[in-house]
Amino acid sequence: MSTDSRRPSVDIMDETFVVADRSALAAVLADPGLWRRWWPRLQLTVVEDRGRLGTRWTVRGELVGTAEIWLEPWHDGVIVHWFLRAEPAAPDTGLRWRRPPDPTRIRERYVASFKRHIHALKDELDAGRMAGHARPSKMSRRPAPPAASR
Numbered sequence: 001m002s003t004d005s006r007r008p009s010v011d012i013m014d015e016t017f018v019v020a021d022r023s024a025l026a027a028v029l030a031d032p033g034l035w036r037r038w039w040p041r042l043q044l045t046v047v048e049d050r051g052r053l054g055t056r057w058t059v060r061g062e063l064v065g066t067a068e069i070w071l072e073p074w075h076d077g078v079i080v081h082w083f084l085r086a087e088p089a090a091p092d093t094g095l096r097w098r099r100p101p102d103p104t105r106i107r108e109r110y111v112a113s114f115k116r117h118i119h120a121l122k123d124e125l126d127a128g129r130m131a132g133h134a135r136p137s138k139m140s141r142r143p144a145p146p147a148a149s150r
Contacts, residue, residue, distance in 0.1 A: 008065055009103035012084040012111055016118045019077040020125040026052040028121065029069055029080075038117045039110075042067075054081075063106070064089045082114055 018025060028034065035044050041062035048056040054069040065086025072079040088101040 008085045008087050010063055010065070010084060010086045010088070010106050010110070012082070012107055012114075014082045014111060014114060016080045016082075016115070016122065017074065017077055018080055018118070018122045018125060019129060020122075022071050022073050022078045023052045025078050025080070025125070026054065026071055029071070030055060038113070059084070059086050060089070062089055063087065080118060082118075084110060 030049070032044075035042075035057075043060045044057040044067060045060070046055060047058055047066075050056070050070075052071060054071045056068045057066065059065045059067050063084070063086035065084070067085070068081075068083040070081040070083075072081060088103065088106060
């Protein structure tokens, strides 16, 4: 039995920390409209909706392969792991490439685009929170327990 173990030419793994509630972040990232804005050259089809853990997709369009967002809780926020493993799609014209796409340039473009989008979302979710301070939580808004009487 032989399997092709070579890595795809576009193989991206990125991690970004976002100070947010994982369920709230998962809901934002589960919106197909967001995917079309973030990756307009790709058509994503959900393979596995993992709820607050993230989503796995098949990818078609400019690239053919798979993608995933995995949301890992960490301290008072979430590490957003993003994976894109794909190959440039062959031209659908039936013609050959005049010049094959450069996987390095494609990777750089997708990484820069993802970072721009995830940091804009991070800024939106962090609005009003002072840098270095934990995000407000339901726990922090509860009144302090009464002092024990002596």
